Amino acid sequence: MTRGKRTQAAELEVRLLREGIIESKHQVQAVVCDDRGRVLSVAGNSETATFARSALKPFQALSVTATGTLDRYELSDRDLAIICSSHQGTIEQVRQVFNILWRSDIEASLLQCPIPEGKSSRLQYNCSGKHAGMLAVCQQRHWPLNTYLQHNHPVQQLIFGKVAELLRMPAAEFIHAHDDCGAPTYLLQLGQMASLYAQLASGQNLDMERIVRAMTHHPTMIAGEGEFDTELMRLTEGELVSKAGAEGVQCIGRTGEGMGIAIKVMDGAKRAKYAVAIHVLQQMGWIDPSVGEILTESFMTLGKFKRLEVIGELSIL
Known part of the structure; x- marks a missing residue:
């Protein structure tokens, strides 16, 4: 990552207001x-620094687009x-996961992700x-199927190499x-995360361009009805690509313009990252006021008596 003149400024603060009285606060950092x-x-x-968590998924998907796997199956x-x-874990989403396995002639029993609590299948x-x-x-x-999650497995090394290449850093430093x-x-x-999403959205790489098209054309697959990523991509009609990660991580790229946002809520609160994402998108002019109003109503109004507000602005370097 190339450093600017300075890379530090005041954090943003998200306040939970109960009938206008501050009840809780979250400290949040954001970078463009x-x-x-x-x-x-x-x-x-x-x-x-923070773990990218599920915000890494579009870059893990490069292993699929870069190897010809999509076309092969x-x-x-x-x-x-x-x-x-x-x-x-809706029926529609689970069927889509099963379709990948079926076309690749892979048994669902080979999935090594957990079975969700109260569910019956790893597909969920x-x-x-x-x-x-x-x-x-x-x-x-x-490549071996039963060890695909090990860090030294070829598929993980392929992903690792793609991320290192995009960030122009030696893989050994990660x-x-x-x-x-x-x-x-x-x-x-x-x-680094903001830079990755800027590259993802830039349109300069065919593999990443296909990933962006898939995400923005099928936003319901990415999260689900009523979820932030799905609603943001649906409302902006392909102008933004968005992916959340656990523990307060949120990343967004502006398609065709080579700009990305990374957000981290320091205490990991999900509600705060969505409030900051809306706030930052409005400050950057990346969403129309009408879109901002819809998102605010959905993700910052928490009920009859509670709402979120964001204090502070990004510092322009």
């Missing part, structure tokens, strides 16, 4: 970068979207699409750990 890694705007510190953009998803786990995509790549490349689903995730600076 271009596709060359330059920090354009910041609240907090662009070098704050005649997978569709809907399949590619579910590979990038953190889905709700929110990361099952990502796992199915990894298995499809392994099948296509004749720190990894296991996500809740068992797959490796990476400790990245917020500026």
